[in-house]
Amino acid sequence: xxxxxxxxxxxxxxxxxxxxxxxxxxxxxxxxxxxxxxxxxxxxxxxxxxxxxxxxxxxxxxxxxxxxxxxxxxxxxxxxxxxxxxxxxxxxxxxxxxxxxxxxxxxxxxxxxxxxxxxxxxxxxxxxxxxxxxxxxxxxxxxxxxxxxxxxxxxxxxxxxxxxxxxxxxxxxxxxxxxxxxxxxxxxxxxxxxxxxxxxxxxxxxxxxxxxxxxxxxxxxxxxxxxxxxxxxxxxxxxxxxxxxxxxxxxxxxxxxxxxxxxxxxxxxxxxxxxxxxxxxxxxxxxx
Amino acid sequence: xxxxxxxxxxxxxxxxxxxxxxxxxxxxxxxxxxxxxxxxxxxxxxxxxxxxxxxxxxxxxxxxxxxxxxxxxxxxxxxxxxxxxxxxxxxxxxxxxxxxxxxxxxxxxxxxxxxxxxxxxxxxxxxxxxxxxxxxxxxxxxxxxxxxxxxxxxxxxxxxxxxxxxxxxxxxxxxxxxxxxxxxxxxxxxxxxxxxxxxxxxxxxxxxxxxxxxxxxxxxxxxxxxxxxxxxxxxxxxxxxxxxxxxxxxxxxxxxxxxxxxxxxxxxxxxxxxxxxxxxxxxxxxxxxxxxxxxxxxxxxxxxxxxxxxxxxxxxxxxxxxxxxxxxxxxx
Numbered sequence: 060x061x062x063x064x065x066x067x068x069x070x071x072x073x074x075x076x077x078x079x080x081x082x083x084x085x086x087x088x089x090x091x092x093x094x095x096x097x098x099x100x101x102x103x104x105x106x107x108x109x110x111x112x113x114x115x116x117x118x119x120x121x122x123x124x125x126x127x128x129x130x131x132x133x134x135x136x137x138x139x140x141x142x143x144x145x146x147x148x149x150x151x152x153x154x155x156x157x158x159x160x161x162x163x164x165x166x167x168x169x170x171x172x173x174x175x176x177x178x179x180x181x182x183x184x185x186x187x188x189x190x191x192x193x194x195x196x197x198x199x200x201x202x203x204x205x206x207x208x209x210x211x212x213x214x215x216x217x218x219x220x221x222x223x224x225x226x227x228x229x230x231x232x233x234x235x236x237x238x239x240x241x242x243x244x245x246x247x248x249x250x251x252x253x254x255x256x257x258x259x260x261x262x263x264x265x266x267x268x269x270x271x272x273x274x275x276x277x278x279x280x281x282x283x284x285x286x287x288x289x290x291x292x293x294x295x296x297x298x299x300x301x302x303x304x305x306x307x308x309x310x311x312x313x314x315x316x317x318x319x320x321x322x323x324x325x326x327x328x329x330x331x332x333x334x335x336x337x338x339x340x341x342x343x344x345x346x347x
Numbered sequence: 348x349x350x351x352x353x354x355x356x357x358x359x360x361x362x363x364x365x366x367x368x369x370x371x372x373x374x375x376x377x378x379x380x381x382x383x384x385x386x387x388x389x390x391x392x393x394x395x396x397x398x399x400x401x402x403x404x405x406x407x408x409x410x411x412x413x414x415x416x417x418x419x420x421x422x423x424x425x426x427x428x429x430x431x432x433x434x435x436x437x438x439x440x441x442x443x444x445x446x447x448x449x450x451x452x453x454x455x456x457x458x459x460x461x462x463x464x465x466x467x468x469x470x471x472x473x474x475x476x477x478x479x480x481x482x483x484x485x486x487x488x489x490x491x492x493x494x495x496x497x498x499x500x501x502x503x504x505x506x507x508x509x510x511x512x513x514x515x516x517x518x519x520x521x522x523x524x525x526x527x528x529x530x531x532x533x534x535x536x537x538x539x540x541x542x543x544x545x546x547x548x549x550x551x552x553x554x555x556x557x558x559x560x561x562x563x564x565x566x567x568x569x570x571x572x573x574x575x576x577x578x579x580x581x582x583x584x585x586x587x588x589x590x591x592x593x594x595x596x597x598x599x600x601x602x603x604x605x606x607x608x609x610x611x612x613x614x615x616x617x618x619x620x621x622x623x624x625x626x627x628x629x630x631x632x633x634x635x636x637x638x639x640x641x642x643x644x645x646x647x648x649x650x651x652x653x654x655x656x657x658x659x660x661x662x663x664x665x666x667x668x669x670x671x672x673x674x675x676x677x678x679x
Contacts, residue, residue, distance in 0.1 A: 087464070091463075091464070092464070093464030093465060093467065093468065095412065095467065095468070141647070141651070144651055145650070145651070150408065150410060150463050150464060151404065151408075151410055151611070152650055152651075152654065153464070154410045154412075154464060154467050155410075155603060155607055155646065155647075155650050156647050156650050156651070158412060158600070158603060159604075159643040159644070159646045159647040159650070160643070160647070162596075162600050162639055162640070162642070162643040163640050163643040163644060163647075165639075166636040166637070166639040166640040166643070167636075167640055169636040170635075170636045170637060170640070279471070279595065280475075282468065282471075283468065283471060283472055283475060286465070286468045286469075286472070287472065289465075290461070290465065290469075320479075320482075320483060323475075323479060324476065324479045324480070324483075327472055327475060327476045327479070328476075330472065331457065331472075331476070334457055334460055334461070334469075335457055338460035338461075
């Protein structure tokens with residue numbers, strides 16, 4: 060029964076990782092950009108939520124109304140102002156610029172908020188749980204997180220395949236030059252993709268801040284979890300990303316159950332095993 | 348008869364300056380005090396690390412943000428060899444490099460499955476895995492780390508002054524050896540292939556360069572060098588812990604900023620970059636987090652406005668090269 064509980068916790072945790080991964084995989088899909096600052100942007104969103112909660116005295120979940128548009132605006136400005144200039148055949152500029160951004164965000168947050176860890180309090184919902192029989196219970200908050208992750212990924216899937224914006228994303232992903240010939244403004248499309256990516260980051264950041272303590276230095280580890288979920292799931296597949304997040308979450312909780320020191324290491328090992336045995340991921344996008 | 352000439356007027360002057368600088372630096376124990384010697388050794392370590400990263404990212408196109416994996420591995424291997432196996436610490440430096448190269452062989456095989464950009468984050472995962480494994484090794488202090496026992500430290504040299512001189516000279520010898528090896532590599536046919544890969548991977552491949560194999564060899568060779576530098580860094584510190592050994596800020600962020608600011612894809616870049624970095628550090632270090640923030644902004648500005656770095660500007664403006672690396676056909 061304890062193991063079943065571990066498994067369940069891992070699945071729910073996986074939802075959060077899938078959300079870390081969704082924003083990362085979205086911009087990679089659209090513009091072949093790997094954003095090394097992704098994890099630090101999640102932490103930035105958490106701090107914006109912290110400031111919002113303190114200033115307005117609202118519940119963290121309500122702060123999403125402020126944090127999501129704020130992060131989306133940052134994303135659009137960042138893409139148009141900086142990142143668009145790094146795109147091209149050369150891998151180096153986008154990697155180095157986003158790596159520089161990561162260091163800037165981390166140290167900026169450190170300067171503003173110190174290295175002390177903080178947490179957002181979502182009130183009574185944090186301790187509520189639903190009994191599911193057999194002596195097991197699911198926390199309402201983790202369940203909410205997981206459902207939100209499913210909704211975000213379902214929404215992304217719908218947006219990609221059922222809307223004009225999604226068509227624009229897929230077109231620039233397939234061939235930037237032809238997309239431009241067809242009248243798309245690539246710079247704007249990329250700006251929107253980054254805005255969307257950071258809107259998801261905003262949700263992930265608020266959920267992270269409610270779930271556990273955070274401080275300015277935890278960003279890179281979130282980047283790594285998101286990245287591992289993307290690779291385990293298979294590039295280009297949204298539902299695969301969710302599966303990747305769940306596998307990573309389960310590996311971590313099982314590792315932690317065996318030995319607390321093995322928590323994160325078990326997740327990394329799961330990633331390395333997938334990479335060794337099935338480098339295209341478990342659910343790669345069907346080609347053609 | 349036609350032949351390839353590597354040297355130019357500027358490289359003859361440049362090598363002359365390098366030779367004079369080497370004599371002056373080798374004699375540093377005569378003119379520098381202890382703090383200066385430590386600072387110089389640290390500068391040498393950064394020149395070596397940045398030159399190795401430059402070879403990896405600037406030439407072979409392997410943008411790793413996880414080279415702290417090999418700095419830390421080298422440090423930990425030195426501590427393991429010296430304290431657990433009674434190997435002489437000076438012998439342990441090359442042995443640590445060799446062992447790290449052996450570790451790099453399967454690691455590279457795994458990492459090369461990640462395409463382009465994702466390779467970068469993959470290398471970071473490897474560094475994290477190494478850090479976590481290191482903190483599980485209780486014989487080396489686990490998560491809190493350990494110090495070199497006095498007997499090991501004394502086995503290097505009996506007096507403290509002699510030990511400091513020794514570490515300084517080894518640091519100088521190591522950076523000279525690494526720079527020399529890179530110059531020789533770049534002058535060889537592999538260097539021609541690497542330069543071709545730097546300028547256009549597709550072009551290199553279509554001209555018959557075995558890109559995958561060369562990348563593999565460069566990755567393992569860079570791991571070898573990086574681990575030796577790591578071993579030396581922690582031999583000088585006499586103390587090691589997982590967080591200092593596998594620090595992404597100290598061994599990757601700084602190294603990347605140095606290379607980008609100095610000029611990536613040019614052998615002079617990391618040297619110029621290290622000088623700029625230490626000048627900035629000596630003046631701005633009191634600012635703490637702001638200092639790192641400024642470095643990040645400067646690196647982004649350089650990447651966007653002058654992607655070839657400071658030395659790139661100089662080289663393009665005046666056509667200078669310090670090391671004889673260019674290839675020019677001359678007829679006698």
